[in-house]
Amino acid sequence: MTDSNKxxxxxxxxxxxxxxxxxxxxxxxxxxxxxxxxxxxxxxxxVKVRGELIPVIDIEQIFYNHSLPMDETVRIIILQxxxxxxxxxxxxxxEILDIPEENIKQVGLVAYQxxxxxxxxxxxxxxxxxxxxxxxxxxSLEGIKEIQEFMxxxx
Numbered sequence: 001m002t003d004s005n006k007x008x009x010x011x012x013x014x015x016x017x018x019x020x021x022x023x024x025x026x027x028x029x030x031x032x033x034x035x036x037x038x039x040x041x042x043x044x045x046x047v048k049v050r051g052e053l054i055p056v057i058d059i060e061q062i063f064y065n066h067s068l069p070m071d072e073t074v075r076i077i078i079l080q081x082x083x084x085x086x087x088x089x090x091x092x093x094x095e096i097l098d099i100p101e102e103n104i105k106q107v108g109l110v111a112y113q114x115x116x117x118x119x120x121x122x123x124x125x126x127x128x129x130x131x132x133x134x135x136x137x138x139x140s141l142e143g144i145k146e147i148q149e150f151m152x153x154x155x
Contacts, residue, residue, distance in 0.1 A: 006021040007099060023080055028087070
């Protein structure tokens with residue numbers, strides 16, 4: 001039996017991305033996001049999930065410098081990282097996949113500081129899925145320390 005990696009696949013623009021399932025707490029419909037002024041442009045606000053306040057970040061803003069258009073397909077993937085829990089806004093949370101280890105290729109993009117959170121590309125028959133490490137993503141966000149401090153005060 002080969003090693004594999006379970007991931008949650010989501011869409012941003014026309015590309016597919018995935019996060020390892022061990023980081024995923026839940027996938028929620030877009031509702032009840034409260035905007036907070038003066039936060040970085042990639043932060044859409046905060047949402048309350050099971051009694052916990054969670055900052056919601058627009059992944060399209062981070063990847064493409066463009067805000068995600070809001071419609072009924074938009075989902076919030078709630079992720080638990082070492083630093084804090086975050087919700088990422090995605091165009092569509094598509095599926096859970098089990099990707100064999102041999103199908104994951106390391107990419108040169110990991111060496112590029114601004115995309116160090118891309119840890120590999122799953123090379124499947126008719127698809128390429130970029131794998132995102134949520135911990136590295138959160139650590140790379142400008143202003144995240146201030147957001148973390150803000151969230152700690154809200155508890």
